[in-house]
Amino acid sequence: MTMSETPPPSRASALRRRWLDRALESAGIDPAEWQPDRGVDVNRRTIERVYAYYGGLYLADARLEWAGMANLIGPSFYAGFQDVGLLPDIVRRLVGAARRVLGAVAKRLRRRGAAEEPAVGELGYFETTFLTMQRKIFEDQALMHEAYVREGIDAIRALATAAIVDSTTLRAWEQIDRGDASAVHGGNRVLLYREQHDIIDRFYVDMRRRRPPVGRIFTYLLTLAGSPAIPGAKSYPTVFPLEARFPVTRGRRLAFRTPLAAGNLALFANRWKLIEDDTFPVYRQLLDRRADEVRHLVELPLAERTARFRLFRRAGTIALAALVRWRLGIESAPAPARLAEVDLRRPPDDEHTCVWGDLRRRPFRFSVLLPDERVFSVEAEVASRFGSQLSVKLPLTDLGGTRAVLTDYAREWRLDEDEVAEWTRRAAVTSTADHAYSTRVFRAPPIGFVRFEVQVEHHVEQSGYVADVLFSWPPG
Numbered sequence: 001m002t003m004s005e006t007p008p009p010s011r012a013s014a015l016r017r018r019w020l021d022r023a024l025e026s027a028g029i030d031p032a033e034w035q036p037d038r039g040v041d042v043n044r045r046t047i048e049r050v051y052a053y054y055g056g057l058y059l060a061d062a063r064l065e066w067a068g069m070a071n072l073i074g075p076s077f078y079a080g081f082q083d084v085g086l087l088p089d090i091v092r093r094l095v096g097a098a099r100r101v102l103g104a105v106a107k108r109l110r111r112r113g114a115a116e117e118p119a120v121g122e123l124g125y126f127e128t129t130f131l132t133m134q135r136k137i138f139e140d141q142a143l144m145h146e147a148y149v150r151e152g153i154d155a156i157r158a159l160a161t162a163a164i165v166d167s168t169t170l171r172a173w174e175q176i177d178r179g180d181a182s183a184v185h186g187g188n189r190v191l192l193y194r195e196q197h198d199i200i201d202r203f204y205v206d207m208r209r210r211r212p213p214v215g216r217i218f219t220y221l222l223t224l225a226g227s228p229a230i231p232g233a234k235s236y237p238t239v240f241p242l243e244a245r246f247p248v249t250r251g252r253r254l255a256f257r258t259p260l261a262a263g264n265l266a267l268f269a270n271r272w273k274l275i276e277d278d279t280f281p282v283y284r285q286l287l288d289r290r291a292d293e294v295r296h297l298v299e300l301p302l303a304e305r306t307a308r309f310r311l312f313r314r315a316g317t318i319a320l321a322a323l324v325r326w327r328l329g330i331e332s333a334p335a336p337a338r339l340a341e342v343d344l345r346r347p348p349d350d351e352h353t354c355v356w357g358d359l360r361r362r363p364f365r366f367s368v369l370l371p372d373e374r375v376f377s378v379e380a381e382v383a384s385r386f387g388s389q390l391s392v393k394l395p396l397t398d399l400g401g402t403r404a405v406l407t408d409y410a411r412e413w414r415l416d417e418d419e420v421a422e423w424t425r426r427a428a429v430t431s432t433a434d435h436a437y438s439t440r441v442f443r444a445p446p447i448g449f450v451r452f453e454v455q456v457e458h459h460v461e462q463s464g465y466v467a468d469v470l471f472s473w474p475p476g
Contacts, residue, residue, distance in 0.1 A: 010422075010426060011162055012163060012164055015158065015164065016162075016164055019144075019155075019159075020139060020142070020146075023138070023142035023145070024142075026053065026146060027049050028049050029046055029049050029050070029053075030046075033046060036131035036134075039088055039124070039128070039131070040081045040082055040085035040127065040131070041085070043131060047081065047134065047302075048078075048302045048303065050134060050138055051070065051074035051078070051302045052301075054067040054068070054070040054071040054074070055067070055068070055298040057145050058071060058298055059295065059298060059299065060149070062287075063176050063177075063179060063184050064148075064176070065184060065188035066188045066195075067145060068294060069192070069280075070137075070141075072229055072230050072294070072298065073228065073229050073230060074302050074305075075306040075309050076226070076228055076229040077134070078306045078309075079306050079307075079309035079311070080130065080226075081127065081131065081134075082306075082310065084123055084127045084130060085123070085124075085127040088123050088124035088127050122210070122211070122214055125210065126210075132203065133200045135436070136199050136459070137195055137199055139436055139437040140194070140198075140199050140437055141194075141195060141199075144159065144169075144191075148177075152177070153177040156170060156173040156174075160441075163440055163442070164438070164439060164440070165439065165441065166439075166453050166470055166472075167443075167451055167453065168388075168472050169191075169194060172187040172189075172194075174187070175190075176188060185284055185287075186387070189387075190387065192275065193386050196268065197268060197384065197386075197391060197393070197468075198439070198457055198468060199437070199457070201393070202396055202459070204265070204271070205266065205381070205396075207219055207266055208264065219264050219265065219266035220264050222265060222266075223261045223263065223264050223266075223270075224236075224237055224260065225314075226265065227314060229309060230282055230286065231282075232282045232286065234278050236263065236270070236274050237259060237260060237325075238325075239277060239278050240262045240263055240270070240273070240274070241257045241258060241262060241325065241327075242258045242260035242261055243255045243257045243258065243262065244256040248330065252330055253331060253332075254328070254330060255327075255328070255330070256327075257325070257327035257328070257329070259322050259324075259325035268355065268357070268382050268384070269384075272355060273355070276353055340364060340365060340366045340367070340383070341366070341367045342368050342369070342383075342385065343369045344371070344450055344471060344473070345369050345370065345371055347473055347474070348473070349476060350476070351388060351476065353384070353385060353387075354384065354385045355383070355385075356382070356384070365377065368390065370447045370471075371447050371448025371449065372447060374447060376392075376413075376469070376471075378392060378394065378469070380392045380393060381394065381396075387475070388475045388476070389471065389472040390470070391468050391469070391470055392468065392470075392471075393466065393468050394468070394469070396465070396466055397464075397465055397466075397467075398463065398464070398465065399427055402456055402467060403420070405467055406420045406423075407420060409454055409469075413444040414445050415444050415454065416442065416443075419442060423442075423456075427465075430460055436461050437457075437458070437459060438458050439455055439456065439457050440455070440458070441456075442456070449473050450473050451471065451472045453469075454467055454468070454470070455468045455470055
């Protein structure tokens, strides 16, 4: 078979297509009408149906906490979609009217790209990116949820056997299936991590890097203005305010706190820190103590919960915070920064979350010490330890670059070379008719107690590939 020939559908592709189609059908979504590049106005009904689908999953099975959280957060994201898309959507409506009235003149405007001013065009880019992220999440998470709802844990195991999901994701679903509160919370936390790290992180990175300094300014303003829709959860500047620090004595320093944010939600380390320290714990407490309130909120239509999160409704609150959130105090000096190295020669005795990254130099050198005196070392975009898994994200690349990485790892870490070659042939001819987002997991023989896997995330529409090298071990 040559690279130009289309291979027959693989079992993995057929399985992925089956569950994604079932999820779209259950949500009442026509994929042909889901067009992020056309803005919020055109996709309004689809956006609302996505969150309604998540809410329905949670109401039918309270173990599906990720889906309930996605529904609760929906209003703040929907409001953000509308705020960011306000100007681009007005422009789209005006251009549409011009095309109908002016005919040939409008066609020339469209060809020349004269319909939008530069600032509006940038907002259009961010609007499209956010809407694309929503679709990517659905294509990954709804697929798994639909499989579980329809056929239980065996359907998730089938996804793992077909190398669509990795071993940690399978273990998360097995925790959810067990049903006890602690296991259910833990399993859903892994799904949340997968959403933020595996699925949408590359889009946040792209937004932040957009036409410097436009991307950094926009994502920082987004960080300042963001308002979580989960009752009791706090915004990023509230939890992590920007502070100026000055040494006072050994181990002590003066901290001057501002209403600004000490970070940017477009960076995974900052985004996950907020989720880990505030958003997810608050959500867990809601589930444990006020489950009836959660169900009531989820039952309300998305549109009814969205208006109060619109930027113009919160302008006064944001302005007040800018005036009153100033503080001066004394604090302890932090511990030295962590080295970009993890020691897995022995099973870790804790399950703390750690994130490594170097904003001054991306990618950066990251190493993992493994049993049998082996060492994994690579230039990474970001690395994170989450529970009993360590994930090392490699830079975005194309199919050729991904194949080169997999080929090297096949030689060094004994991935299956035939599987790599077969996947490469199929990926070369993949189109959005097959899937718009997919993952493929390649497994190596264990290194002592450590599992070694490489997950390739393929964003078909953007022709991009991201590889995550995954190290996992039995929980302590």
